[in-house]
Amino acid sequence: MPKWIGKVLGVGTVTVLLLGGTGYWYVFIAGVPQLDPPKVVTDVNLNLELKTYKSTAMNSERTYGLILPPGYAKNPKQRYPVIFLLQGGHGDARAYQDKAAVTSVLHDLYKSKRLPPSIVITPDGND
Structure with missing residues (x-):
């Protein structure tokens, strides 16, 4: 990726990935930590x-x-x-x-x- 793109964005390198056929977008920004989602508690005594x-x-x-x-x-x-x-x-x-x-x-x-x-x-x- 040309360096001027990072300068235009002002945040560094941005990578956008489209997963084929799903329609979900994922954006990764260089230098920003990617956190895992919190652990899901399954025994909550609530039912759908x-x-x-x-x-x-x-x-x-x-x-x-x-x-x-x-x-x-x-x-x-x-x-x-x-x-x-x-x-x-x-x-x-x-x-x-x-x-x-x-x-x-x-x-x-x-x-x-x-x-x-x-x-x-x-x-x-x-x-």
């Missing part, structure tokens, strides 16, 4: 349940994921915040669990008190 409903607008059965907060079974009449996690396109109801371990993330947020117990919905984004 898949549910279905009849959509009149789509004229079909639709699927969504449901994650209930800890203690929900003991307090089903308690009011909880509801969070809808939208994929941004073409992800199914399991996408946040399969790609981002959402139950592990929620566990950490609840444990650190950065998020109150919440009902989490993950709609199927495939149309």
Whole structure:
């Protein structure tokens, strides 16, 4: 790569790699540490349940994921915040669990008190 490209960018050498057929971009910047993602905790006592409903607008059965907060079974009449996690396109109801371990993330947020117990919905984004 010509040295002038690094000077134009102002940060050094930038390498962009496109993995064939996947559509994911990875950017590596020379001199910047690449950190591994945190370890995923799998035994978090939170479950993603898949549910279905009849959509009149789509004229079909639709699927969504449901994650209930800890203690929900003991307090089903308690009011909880509801969070809808939208994929941004073409992800199914399991996408946040399969790609981002959402139950592990929620566990950490609840444990650190950065998020109150919440009902989490993950709609199927495939149309």
